[in-house]
Amino acid sequence: MNKQLEQLLVDNPEVYKALNIIALEKQEFKTMSYYTRMINKYMDSSVNGMEVFKQFVEAEIFERKIMYECEEENYRAEVLEKNCENCKQKVLEHEYEDMFMPIYHVDLSKHNENLLSDYFDADSQIVMNDLQKNIGKTIPFVGSGISKTAGLPLWLEMFKIARNSIPKDFLPYFDMEFESKDVDRIIESIKKVHPLISDDKDLKKEIIIPQVKSKVTNDALLNSVMPEILSLGSEYIITTNYDNLLEKTSRILELDYEESRSIDSFQGFESLEDSNYIFHIHGVIDKFDSMVVTNKDYENLYDSEEKKRILAGLINQHSMLFLGFSMNDAYFSNEFGKICDSNRGYCTNYYVMINGDRQKKDELLKTSNVRFINIKAEDFEIKKQYKFMCDYISGNIFIK
DSSP, X not given: OOHHHHHHHHHOHHHHHHHHHHHHSXXXXXXXXXXXXXXXXXXXXXXXXXXXXXXXXXXXXXXXXXXXXXXXXXXXXXOTTSBOTTTOSBGGGSEEEEEEEEOOHHHHHHHHHHHHHHHBOHHHHHHHHHHHHHGGGEEEEEXXXXXXXXXXXXXXXXXXXXXXXXXXXXXXXXXXXXXXXXXXXXXXXXXXXXXXXXXXXXXXXXXIHHHHTSOXXXXXXXXXXXXXXXXXXXXXXXXXXXXXXXXXXXXXXXXXXOEEEEGGGOOOXXXXXXXXXXXXXXXXXXXXXXXXXXXXXXXHHHHOHHHXXXXXXXXXXXXXXXXXXXXXXXXXXXXXHHHHHTTTTTOXXXXXXXXXXXXXXXXXXXXXXXXXXXXOOSTTOOHHHHHHHHHHHTTOXXXX
């Protein structure tokens, strides 16, 4: 591969995206201003698109031709000093314009194929192709792993902070309960030994709310995978998260996902028409009593016929794309089956795993209409993989 092209692809995700979009266009000669506009669309506003395009030309990844006009006919030349084919005068004495065509398609395709192989297993590539065809009727279903990419803790990690205020004598007991990864057991252990927490209300106030409300900068949001999820263009997004990071990201990007909705404040499906929204099925941080935390909260959610009707209405006849969930979370595993059952027989659901466990996968397959995308990752470094996946299923990755 051209070394300069390789550097461009690796150094800046925005440049990489622009080069993919350009490669997906019809291969023909176009003006510098055309490519500059396209680059500006995908680059930060502080970046000069023309300067970036000049870097592309210097890297010799575009072929240059001179288009000129003579007696109302268009001609092509390689140098201005050449004589016109028609009138025999120098090309530079005519009206002319530099035109460019990308010639990096083969190298980019090979680069993308390598990334696809590095980031996902072979089964996942097939599932992603299926999802790409189905993306128009797929709804993102977002868990805590997505907020983690912006700096918030995972669901289980959130409870670990309780350890800082537990008396030393009780730490072995708490550590043993935390090791079980059973949320109910962990919560009960906190209530027993934490001096400031005796009930669910205290748990929300002392443990959950301060962490969910911790300040997340605009840069952190833009560097998370939330922009890519919003870019999928779904009419709405469902989430189990209490935070409003998706809404904040939408405002930064000037998108339409302005409204937060929850089951507790639901006013009928007619209120959801003609608006893009984020639906928080486990409640929102600003409405204390709406937050689903304990097993009892889950039971209240799924035993309520009214709430089941609302959930079924959101999910029915849509495919779900589950992002940011752990198979080790017993709460979610139970919830997952109920959610998938709501649209079984109508749509295929998709679940994104991180270093997936085949046994866990098979357990979920017994109860759910679901296909799996398995991300290969180390130490939760998943932003590149998620961004690539979202671009791929949106049709924005060039592979010949």
